[in-house]
Amino acid sequence: MREPTLAEKVADELTHRIIIGQLKAGERLRQEEFAHEFSTSHVPIREAFLRLEIRRLAISEPRRGVRVAPLESHxxxxxxxxxxxxxxxxxxxxxxxxxxxxxxxxxxxxxxxxxxxxxxxxxxxxxxxxxxxxxxxxxxxxxxxxxxxxxxxxxxxxxxxxxxxxxxxxxxxxxxxxxxxxxxxxxxxxxxxxxxxxxxxxxxxxxxxxxx
CATH class of the missing domain: 1.20.120.530 (GntR ligand-binding domain-like)
Structure with a gap:
């Protein structure tokens, strides 16, 4: 089994935070903040954000950036x-x-x-x-x-x-x-x-x- 990439590790960590509610619905996800936290460039963070979007845990909106996806009742x-x-x-x-x-x-x-x-x-x-x-x-x-x-x-x-x-x-x-x-x-x-x-x-x- 291959070793996960940094982007995958970041995506998994942010996924965990979203699941348990540490990152709340509607909260903005800032590249610079996580790049600093994980001691990396913005490139792996952008890739991690894309993975969150694929999992439907985050949404990207024009002029609003990337945010934690809302929890819909349906x-x-x-x-x-x-x-x-x-x-x-x-x-x-x-x-x-x-x-x-x-x-x-x-x-x-x-x-x-x-x-x-x-x-x-x-x-x-x-x-x-x-x-x-x-x-x-x-x-x-x-x-x-x-x-x-x-x-x-x-x-x-x-x-x-x-x-x-x-x-x-x-x-x-x-x-x-x-x-x-x-x-x-x-x-x-x-x-x-x-x-x-x-x-x-x-x-x-x-x-x-x-x-x-």
């Missing part, structure tokens, strides 16, 4: 519906029982979620789990899209749930999906994943972490 439903279609398809493509190597990242994300001490760590593990499931498809473009959708979902979660309201929990849905994969029961894993994701549409006003 976004949550769109995100859940797209995840329900693409993540389920990615898992359904899997044929037979995944081997130990293929399941390693899924297992690591499951363990990280169980050991999470706060909402930030839990939600990062949640994203890692869903992305690792998509990686079983061996379709890089699909994986990238799923990862971006889970970033958007995480932002919705943080917008609706304060970190100090979070209590340690174990995600039984994730465990059941993992157990089904280990047993080679792909159909069961697909059904569990589909129900797990679509719960977010049935309760759009709550969007509780346990349903992500």
């Amino acid at each position: 976004d949550a439903l769109e995100i859940v519906r797209m995840r329900g279609a693409l993540e389920v398809m990615a898992l359904r493509i899997q044929k037979g029982r995944p081997n130990t190597r293929q399941l390693a990242k899924v297992r690591e994300a499951l363990k990280a979620g169980d050991e999470a001490a706060d909402l930030i760590a839990w939600e990062a593990a949640n994203r890692a789990f869903h992305t690792a499931l998509a990686e079983l498809s061996l379709m890089p473009r699909l994986v990238s899209t799923v990862a971006d959708l889970n970033i958007a979902f995480s932002r919705q979660v943080f917008a609706k749930m304060r970190s100090d309201d979070w209590k340690p929990r174990s995600n039984h849905d994730h465990q059941r999906i993992y157990d089904a994969l280990c047993g080679g029961d792909i159909d069961a894993a697909v059904n569990l994943l589909e129900n797990h994701i679509w719960a977010g549409e049935r309760y759009p006003s709550q969007m509780q972490v346990a349903r992500g």
Whole structure:
């Protein structure tokens, strides 16, 4: 695996800040500020901003520069519906029982979620789990899209749930999906994943972490 470029590292760090609300909707992103913070020229920062725009986390406006994208009320439903279609398809493509190597990242994300001490760590593990499931498809473009959708979902979660309201929990849905994969029961894993994701549409006003 190649080492991420500086622009990718900056984009990932700014993505994290947007997800947890440290960078708020509508806030201006200034090249000079981040160039100074990351001790670099404006070129990697501009590339990082473009990556944020691709993830729909930032918008560029004439004479207003680059700003953190707003959180729209209809976004949550769109995100859940797209995840329900693409993540389920990615898992359904899997044929037979995944081997130990293929399941390693899924297992690591499951363990990280169980050991999470706060909402930030839990939600990062949640994203890692869903992305690792998509990686079983061996379709890089699909994986990238799923990862971006889970970033958007995480932002919705943080917008609706304060970190100090979070209590340690174990995600039984994730465990059941993992157990089904280990047993080679792909159909069961697909059904569990589909129900797990679509719960977010049935309760759009709550969007509780346990349903992500």
